[in-house]
Amino acid sequence: MRRAVDFPSLMLTAGFSSAFMFYLSKVENYKKLKNVLKYIESDDKKSLEDMCDEVKKDEGVGYTGYISILIKALKKIGKPIPNLDSLSDDKLYTELLNITDNVDFRDERLLLPYLYELKKVLEALPL
Numbered sequence: 001m002r003r004a005v006d007f008p009s010l011m012l013t014a015g016f017s018s019a020f021m022f023y024l025s026k027v028e029n030y031k032k033l034k035n036v037l038k039y040i041e042s043d044d045k046k047s048l049e050d051m052c053d054e055v056k057k058d059e060g061v062g063y064t065g066y067i068s069i070l071i072k073a074l075k076k077i078g079k080p081i082p083n084l085d086s087l088s089d090d091k092l093y094t095e096l097l098n099i100t101d102n103v104d105f106r107d108e109r110l111l112l113p114y115l116y117e118l119k120k121v122l123e124a125l126p127l
Contacts, residue, residue: 007070
């Protein structure tokens with residue numbers, strides 16, 4: 001939850017690229033990132049159990065989940081995101097870094113409503 005609460009203000013202060021790269025640096029397992037992305041993009045609710053088991057395993061997974069949500073939000077505002085599922089971890093990291101090249105100030109403003117709503121929802125959860 002902290003990840004979602006902190007990102008909007010970090011983005012406004014440092015810019016999307018810096019905030020995204022900071023969160024990306026905290027991802028510990030890129031296989032988990034691929035799995036969470038696959039779940040978010042999928043209509044297959046069977047994978048929900050797999051994803052829940054995956055994210056329970058370690059603390060750093062909050063960053064993984066939030067990066068996945070950011071990628072989904074970037075797609076929603078029309079940013080081109082490559083198919084990340086088939087990439088090796090090294091290439092995945094490079095492609096994720098390249099995403100920041102295409103996000104400008106206008107895109108940050110388009111992302112903010114999504115990010116603030118997510119923040120409000122997560123703050124309301126009893127965790």
